[in-house]
Amino acid sequence: MNMPRKPVVVVVGSLHYDIMVDAPDRPRKGETVTGHAWSPKFGGKGGNQAVSAAKAGAEVRMAGAVGDDEFGRFLLATLHALDVDATRVATLSGIGSGMSVAISDAGGDYGAVIVSGANLEIDTTAISNADLWRDAKALILQNEVPDAVNLAAARAARNAGATVCLNAAPFRTLPGELAALVDVLIVNAIEAEELCGRQVTDLASATDAARDLLTRFPSVVVTAGGAGVAGMQSGGAPIALEALPVRLVSTHGAGDAFVGALVSSLAVGTSFADSLLAANEAAARHVSTRHEVGGW
16 A cells, blocks of 8 residues: 655755753843753754654755754754755855854743854755755745845745745845745744734734735734734635643744644645644644754
C-alpha cells in the first residue's frame, strides 16, 4: 500500500547558532546581571520554521547559507537530524555563520541580539534552481535575510505555483514587488503595529489589525502572544483563538513553531481555520516544553 506523500514546503531564510542565557531578569542599560545557566541552541527564524514544518509532517527543503566553522557544522547536523533537507544550504568560506545571544528571564520572556554573518550572503541564483521547487506546495520567508533573497524566492515560488508565506519579522518596510507576491502574511503584535499603525494589545485589536492588513494581503495572521491569534482571509469572517492555557517555560521560538505548523497544515490542504488551530496548539506545546541542546 502506497503511503500518501508529504506536502513539500520550501524554507528560504536564516540559520543562527544561538547562545541561550538563563537569568533572573534581562539587564537594563549599563547593568550587569548574574545568570545561572547557558546552553547552545539551533536557531534562526528560517531554521526554526523549517524544523517546525518538518515536525508537523511536511517534507521540508531549506535554502540558506552558513560559514565554514563549528557553528555552521552544528547547524547543518541539526537540520539533518531533524529531517530537514539541507542540501541547498551553502557553506561559505571566509565568513562566519549567523549567531545570536538570547537572554531568557525568570518569567519566560527573552531578548536577543543577532549577528547575521553568512545569512547576508545567500546566493539568489541558487534559489531559482528548478529542483528546489519540484512539487513544492508552499514557501516560508522571514526578514532575517536580504530583501533580494526573499524577492528571488517569492518569484520562483509563484512560478512553481507554490503559496508564498511571509513571516515579516523582524519588521522592515516591504518592497512593493515582494508584498504583491505574498499570499499569507504572518506578524506578531509589534510587526502588525508597524505595518498598519494599529496597536495590538488583545484579541480584539489583533482582529482589527488583521482586517486592516487584509486590504494589502490575501490572508493575514496576527499573533498576540498570551492573548492568542487572529486571522482573516479575503471574503471570510475573522477567526480569533485564545492562547491555550499551559505552564510557560520560555517563549523563545514560539512564533517560529507557530509559523512552521501553520504553513505545513495549509500545504496539505487543511482549511485556514483548522490550520490556525493546529498552529496555536504547536506554539502552546513549544512554550510549555523545556528543550534539550539543539532547541527542538
